[in-house]
Amino acid sequence: MTTTDDSPETESLHYVADVDEITDGDRVIVDVEGREIAVFNVDGAFHALSNYCIHQGGPACEGLISGSLEVDDEMELTYDSTNKVVSCPWHGWEFEIESGEHLAPTDYRLPTYRVVVQDGAVYLDSY
Amino acid sequence: MGKQTTQTETVTSLEHLETVVDSDFHLSEQQDDFLSYLPSPFHDMLFHESRDIPMGYLKDFYPTAGLLTPVATGNVEMNKVRSQADIIEGKDLLNVDRAIVTPTLNLYLGGVHHDDLAAALAHAYNEWVLDEIYNPDEGIYGPVVVAPQKPQEAAAEIEDRAGEDGIVSVFIPSGGVHPPLGNEQYFPIYAAAENAGLPVQLHSASGTQMLSFPLQFHGSNRYLSNHAPTHAMVHMTHLTDMITRGVPVRFPDLDIVFQEAGLGWVPYMTRRLDNEYSEKRSDAPMLEKMPSEYVDDQFYFTSQPVEGAKDPDYIGPIVGLMGPDNLMFSSDYPHLDFDHSDYLFSALRSNFESSDVANVYGQTALEIYDF
Numbered sequence: 309m310t311t312t313d314d315s316p317e318t319e320s321l322h323y324v325a326d327v328d329e330i331t332d333g334d335r336v337i338v339d340v341e342g343r344e345i346a347v348f349n350v351d352g353a354f355h356a357l358s359n360y361c362i363h364q365g366g367p368a369c370e371g372l373i374s375g376s377l378e379v380d381d382e383m384e385l386t387y388d389s390t391n392k393v394v395s396c397p398w399h400g401w402e403f404e405i406e407s408g409e410h411l412a413p414t415d416y417r418l419p420t421y422r423v424v425v426q427d428g429a430v431y432l433d434s435y
Numbered sequence: 436m437g438k439q440t441t442q443t444e445t446v447t448s449l450e451h452l453e454t455v456v457d458s459d460f461h462l463s464e465q466q467d468d469f470l471s472y473l474p475s476p477f478h479d480m481l482f483h484e485s486r487d488i489p490m491g492y493l494k495d496f497y498p499t500a501g502l503l504t505p506v507a508t509g510n511v512e513m514n515k516v517r518s519q520a521d522i523i524e525g526k527d528l529l530n531v532d533r534a535i536v537t538p539t540l541n542l543y544l545g546g547v548h549h550d551d552l553a554a555a556l557a558h559a560y561n562e563w564v565l566d567e568i569y570n571p572d573e574g575i576y577g578p579v580v581v582a583p584q585k586p587q588e589a590a591a592e593i594e595d596r597a598g599e600d601g602i603v604s605v606f607i608p609s610g611g612v613h614p615p616l617g618n619e620q621y622f623p624i625y626a627a628a629e630n631a632g633l634p635v636q637l638h639s640a641s642g643t644q645m646l647s648f649p650l651q652f653h654g655s656n657r658y659l660s661n662h663a664p665t666h667a668m669v670h671m672t673h674l675t676d677m678i679t680r681g682v683p684v685r686f687p688d689l690d691i692v693f694q695e696a697g698l699g700w701v702p703y704m705t706r707r708l709d710n711e712y713s714e715k716r717s718d719a720p721m722l723e724k725m726p727s728e729y730v731d732d733q734f735y736f737t738s739q740p741v742e743g744a745k746d747p748d749y750i751g752p753i754v755g756l757m758g759p760d761n762l763m764f765s766s767d768y769p770h771l772d773f774d775h776s777d778y779l780f781s782a783l784r785s786n787f788e789s790s791d792v793a794n795v796y797g798q799t800a801l802e803i804y805d806f
């Protein structure tokens with residue numbers, strides 16, 4: 309989740325990158341106290357996910373960022389081309405970037421982190 | 436790894452084990468790696484260093500089912516494993532001491548339609564791995580790969596290679612092989628392996644399997660070799676296809692009953708499907724829950740021919756795993772392999788509540804059939 313609220317205690321913020329360094333559809337990965345966290349830009353909104361795959365520990369956020377194959381009401385195949393899914397490069401588990409949820413099964417998820425945008429920079433909160 | 440286990444130590448991780456062996460660690464060989472080793476006449480015909488086709492025209496000789504896979508779509512970046520350094524990196528990643536290295540492109544060798552070329556490709560692959568890949572000092576071992584299409588050549592290949600450093604087995608790419616591997620035409624391969632003291636590894640490939648799936652039944656010439664796998668294999672295919680194409684999603688009130696295939700394949704198949712769906716959701720994007728949940732909710736299985744009924748360690752767990760509510764007693768009487776109604780019952784009653792047993796023996800049928 310992105311917030312532009314500038315109230316949180318600054319010491320809990322961890323600098324990630326300047327806003328214009330994370331272009332739409334891309335990500336940067338930072339090491340925060342030994343944990344790798346990826347910050348994605350999806351359509352101008354920033355989302356942070358753990359880079360440690362819940363399947364078998366692969367670098368989940370380093371994989372392909374893509375849309376997803378879906379079906380419409382008639383069960384015809386459609387492709388949602390919004391770049392909102394990241395696929396773990398090890399076995400292809402697909403995670404929705406905004407929620408960290410695995411597309412199937414949805415009760416698995418990558419941990420998400422709060423992102424704060426302040427003065428043109430992107431920060432992780434609570435670190 | 437490398438640490439001695441002592442009697443008092445509990446083994447809680449790989450670290451405690453003396454040696455960790457990965458017995459199926461794949462190369463991702465491409466034509467550039469081994470084509471220069473092709474024997475004539477194929478070398479003269481096919482090896483042109485000037486040809487610059489990234490995926491390799493060699494791929495044309497190997498059959499493909501044309502499937503849309505996570506590798507094809509780029510969702511999975513299969514690590515390149517084409518050198519000893521790549522293997523050492525992989526072994527470190529996996530924490531293994533020894534790797535038995537097996538092919539990828541040449542998994543499809545059993546389906547190559549040009550028999551002589553298949554044997555030549557196997558030969559070239561072996562030349563390459565012995566020259567550049569296998570290295571016992573680095574814990575890198577592997578098989579002699581043979582083309583089952585040419586058993587005499589395969590036997591000669593085994594004899595020639597058996598004593599070489601790093602060779603630990605004989606590898607038959609078994610997907611798509613026709614006739615099945617019990618046919619006497621393959622006996623020279625087994626004789627050569629036995630003489631050399633090498634085990635035979637069979638490794639199938641999903642892309643080739645279905646190419647000769649019905650043919651393989653024509654090729655198996657014993658009743659047992661047909662009958663034991665047939666019912667379960669056919670139902671595995673139908674069940675997977677129905678779920679993947681959304682039959683239970685489109686027809687949520689439909690109950691589907693599979694008959695005469697026994698029990699053990701059901702828990703196997705539901706778990707296999709759940710695993711695979713987690714990796715390949717775009718093959719079935721209409722699913723709203725896990726494949727196993729559709730099986731739980733809409734699929735039923737009749738019991739005959741029950742396997743393992745005399746084994747108390749088998750029936751309880753297997754029926755528990757498939758879900759006693761999805762199982763309905765059947766006898767198949769008077770067919771040869773019919774089950775007497777007592778047969779399953781005595782195995783069930785010691786393991787399940789009477790209500791479960793009652794469901795298996797009739798309540799479930801009462802619900803799903805329009806009596």
Ligand code: FES
Nearest residue numbers: 361363364366396
């Ligand atoms: S480790 Fe990420 S999909 Fe398997």
